[in-house]
Amino acid sequence: MIEFTLWDIVRNLLLAARWTVLLSLAAFVGGGIVGMVVLFFRIAKNKWSRRFASGYIALFQGTPLLMQLFLMFFGLPMLGLRIEPWTAAVLGLTFFASAYLAEIWRSGVDALPRGQWDAGASLGLHYLQELRLIILPQAFSITRAPTVGFLVQLIKSTALTSIIGFEELVRTSNAINNATFEPFKVYGLVALIFFVMCFPLTQYARALEQRAAAH
């Protein structure tokens, strides 16, 4: 049996943590872009467009993320796409994130007084200009705290991609644990690494919330 020093374990975990960070960022950016599209549908004037977006959001918020990842992993090959764990992980988390981000931002749009739309219209702005110049900047600004809060949730959710075979922090830790038989130490260190990634963001979200409450 190969001997693993503490440093060996930590080093391998940290190397794997790079993939966790990369996956979180890719899913956050991808989810933000798709989430914007869903948001447009969700706040559109057309009733069917709004219903479609509500259904989309309810679907992703009402089913386990693990099932969504399985459906990606096993479903995309049926469409003739060759799929790797990385692709399934990024796509699965992107759609998952888009539903949550759209809903968060929608609450920001709803919180704005009707007068903001009216004022924009009376200045002669058309719908897209109103959204771009008046509504969305304010909606993003007041929902900054829950957006950061969701990023924490997303980082934690990347752990599930280990189950569909993506080599991130948790999957690597399973392999290390199988070699060292020190689950207490290995999973304790994994928890610590996640904590170090998430805790500053949680604190940042809290500070944003308090700043918003003070206004």
Next chain:
Amino acid sequence: MAFGWLSGAAGDIAHGAATTILLIVVTTLAGTVLSILGAAGRRNGPVLLKRAIASYVEVMRNTPFLVQLFFIFFGLPSLGVRLDPVLAAMLAMTLNMAAYTIEIVGAGLDAVPGGQTEAALALGLRPRQVFIKIVLPQALKVIYPALTSQIVIMMLESAVVSQIAVRELTYEADMLQARTFRSFETYFVVTLVYLAMSMGLRRLLVTGGRRALGAGVT
């Protein structure tokens, strides 16, 4: 796509769904009691207890549930505590949910005006009676919607406990797809079952809450 396998699989799916429901019922009850104790301790306990509860909440909220589950199931035996998968899953789910609901219950307790406690004390109720009979029911009414959401989230998150071989809905799905080689169809059907369960659970909690806690609960 083919769904011919479904008639033979209905029993397994129902069995898995029943286990998932059992898990969430136990977690909801244990988690709620634990979070009431935790929130009360965080408000009125000694400084050391307050700090311990605050750290507990931060640690649980900033680490993935899957890692907590592995830590409990694989890690605790090295300390001499050996749990069977179902117990480990219940423990992990309860501890995870409590970290979120301690904050929720705490917010509810803060929302009850101080005059309520003063009035109850003036009427001669003991502090414990004041908490259980006056403050807690009002707090629960305020936080009930948030509590409901958290229970539904926990139900969806419970899919992960299939990884330590608890025979719940996701585990049954894994077994089925290995047998039928219809992975997509199997997970598709099971996803729909989860969707129905989460919608049903939400409706049940809302109706039940309205009946138990009075009007005003949405």
